[in-house]
Amino acid sequence: MAGVEITDTFVRRTLADGRVEEVAWNELAEVRIITTADGPFADDVFFVLIGATGKGCVVPHSAADTAFLARLQALPGFDGDKVVEAMVSVADRQFLVWRRTDPRRPQSN
Template identity: 40%
Template structure:
């Protein structure tokens, strides 16, 4: 998952590193909801996007994707996250006005790094 901004900056996150998906809705007044600390708020032109998807990794770094930038492939890929619930996503999109709703978290606990022995 890669998102390019108008200012030249880039958010990137590998799908296998995604551990949480949030939906953030704009407040009824049109201002964007506040994403998690450390995430970007988007480029100019995102104001018309009424929903943002925030995908986070284990360190809290993420990729912010406005609904206007999504396509069928993005939504299909979300479906392949373990135990992802499309009904919960739909409900969150309706309920997330001015707030952030966690719609999915990885069911697997963080895996420990293997002990590597060097000769």
């Protein structure tokens, strides 16, 4: 079944075709927001979570609950100003909102 699962351990997105994207919170290395010009009647804001190995998960804003957003905002050095900029964007853009300072070192839970 397609959808997004957000736990204390990982974020997983199952696509309609059965493919699965997943990243563990402790392996998170980068967070980006991608915006598109497709709104307002379609998802147009996506959180891209990239793990230390390069694998990641895309979370549509419509699937991002307050706990997910709070977890992102708690990341050291998270750029809330870029999030605000992304949320008002109506164009196809990318915003880097967080990057681990030492990509070789896993984040503690």
